[in-house]
Amino acid sequence: MSTDSGNGEKKNFVITRFDPDTDEVPKTQEYEIPIQSDWKVLDAINFIKDEIDPTISHRWSCRMAVCGSCGMMVDGEPKLTCKTALSDYGDTVTIEPLANFPVIRDLVVEIEGFMEKFKRVKPWVILAKEQAADGPPKSERGTYVQSPAELAEFKQFSMCINCMLCYSACPVVANEAEFLGPAAIALGHRYNLDSRDHGQDERNEIFRDEGTVFSCSFANECSEVCPKNVDPAAAVNQAKFGAVIDWATGFIVPRGAGNAPEREEE
Amino acid sequence: MAGPAHPNAMAPAKPGRTRTAPPQMPATWWSHPRIRTYLLFGSTGAVYLLLGLFALRVVWALGSGPEAWNAAIAELESPLYIAFHGLGLASVIFVGVRFFGFFPKAQPSRIGPAKPPPPPVILAMLYLAWIGVTILFVAILAGGLF
Numbered sequence: 001m002s003t004d005s006g007n008g009e010k011k012n013f014v015i016t017r018f019d020p021d022t023d024e025v026p027k028t029q030e031y032e033i034p035i036q037s038d039w040k041v042l043d044a045i046n047f048i049k050d051e052i053d054p055t056i057s058h059r060w061s062c063r064m065a066v067c068g069s070c071g072m073m074v075d076g077e078p079k080l081t082c083k084t085a086l087s088d089y090g091d092t093v094t095i096e097p098l099a100n101f102p103v104i105r106d107l108v109v110e111i112e113g114f115m116e117k118f119k120r121v122k123p124w125v126i127l128a129k130e131q132a133a134d135g136p137p138k139s140e141r142g143t144y145v146q147s148p149a150e151l152a153e154f155k156q157f158s159m160c161i162n163c164m165l166c167y168s169a170c171p172v173v174a175n176e177a178e179f180l181g182p183a184a185i186a187l188g189h190r191y192n193l194d195s196r197d198h199g200q201d202e203r204n205e206i207f208r209d210e211g212t213v214f215s216c217s218f219a220n221e222c223s224e225v226c227p228k229n230v231d232p233a234a235a236v237n238q239a240k241f242g243a244v245i246d247w248a249t250g251f252i253v254p255r256g257a258g259n260a261p262e263r264e265e266e
Numbered sequence: 267m268a269g270p271a272h273p274n275a276m277a278p279a280k281p282g283r284t285r286t287a288p289p290q291m292p293a294t295w296w297s298h299p300r301i302r303t304y305l306l307f308g309s310t311g312a313v314y315l316l317l318g319l320f321a322l323r324v325v326w327a328l329g330s331g332p333e334a335w336n337a338a339i340a341e342l343e344s345p346l347y348i349a350f351h352g353l354g355l356a357s358v359i360f361v362g363v364r365f366f367g368f369f370p371k372a373q374p375s376r377i378g379p380a381k382p383p384p385p386p387v388i389l390a391m392l393y394l395a396w397i398g399v400t401i402l403f404v405a406i407l408a409g410g411l412f
Contacts (some may be wrong), residue, residue: 020285076292099295101276102286110286112278153375167276171304174291177274191373218368219304237372245377 010095011035012092013044016230018103026103029053035086041138042070042081043097045107058107068163071098072107078168080227098168114164117180120189121206126199150195157190157235159228166222168234178211182222182232183212189235192242213240269293307364310357317354366392 010032011045011066018026031048042060065083072081073096075089086093101109166182167173173181188207192200207213216236223233271289272405295301341347369392372384382388405411 001368001397002352018287020287026287026290057390073292074290076298078293096290096292099291100289102289104282104284104286110276110278110282110371112282113276116278132306171301173275174271174289176274217308218372220299220368221300221304231371232370237368238374241372241374245374 006013009035009037010091011044011086011089013048014092014094015045015048015107016096016103017056018097020105026097037087039064039086039087040082041072041074041079041084041089041093041095044086044093045081056107057105066161068161072096072164073168074098078165078225079164080165083227098164100155100168100170100173101164107162111164114162114167114181115185116180117184117185118162120180121184121191122189122199123184123198125191125192125194126202128198145194146195149199153195154193157186157193157230157232160186160190160232161228163227165225165227169221169225171219171221172215176211177214179215180212182216182236183230185216185239186230186232186235189239191240192239200242200246201218204243206249207239207243213237213243216240234257271294278300307361310361313357316350320350323328362396368397 013031013033014028015031016026017023017029031052033044033047033052035047037045040063042063045056045058045170046060049058058070058072060082061067062069063082068080070081071078073079073094074081074084075094076096078098081095082172095107097103097107097109101111102113103141104110162183170179170182171218172179187209188203191197192203216233218233218237220233222236223231226232269291271291273288275289277286277289298307307336324338327334366389370388373382373388375381383391402411
């Protein structure tokens, strides 16, 4: 399909199409469209949907690299399409759904498996038992007060927008279905570093399970493609240290004794 | 897309009502320079395996008398063995440099109250330790210590 609005430069887009009602396997469809020099890849996909083929399905929302909805494979690399300049690509641009995910339709992937992995790492502040019983912790500094230094410990890992690009880039995710994956481990590690949290023992136990931090082979691809510079590879490998140190100190200070009170989730 | 990923990669525990296409990997995943470096890193394992087998062969010769030992030492002078050990040295340096490059960011942000030193200091410590251990081994093998 093609259109010509007389604006000058054109690009050819090869887009993956899949209709679960009619297609056995995904196929590709080509569109030649006029583009503008300041367009992002998402602008081109929206143009195709608005002007040429309204049957294309894709996810997008904020257009400013915050919502994490518009992740797709652009010329074989996972990208946030709202942040990816079209001018960086050649005359033909290939757009596919995120790799390593089941495809629901066209460029829309199934994210339920991703959400299930997130839940496993208990991504919330877990209070110590006495805190849970007495309400929010009240120190001389006030309720939930956190110093800038304490915030800096985990802030980088809290910037994740759940765009799933790291899962799409990870060679372990592609080959090991049970692997928790970069973003989920980074989120769990983020809470382990939070000064308000007392759930490190629980999460480190999860991190020592099969298919978690020790499945990571440190390819570093997750950090290379992360659009928010979260550096999930750093989180995963720091979590390895944390899980091992927690395991080793468990021999000295048994779980549930001394300064390791029973935990309740907030 | 071309190569299939694990058929259950990122699949939910219970399948949804809509039939999905199986997860795929990009057709050219292996051609990306970063992935090629990663594959090269992984393939050095084969070199270490061969080096290990060679070490076993030398240990076996050591226990089989002077003739077997001298034959094993003579083999080391062949160009094939020299090239193989050159490959082994290159593999060790490549893996060391890659590992050291990633090491600082894999450090925990703190262990108890102690914070790790800045990355340049960690790198300097790693390379100094590497050089020190290498000098120690060369000194031992040259008979300088024992």
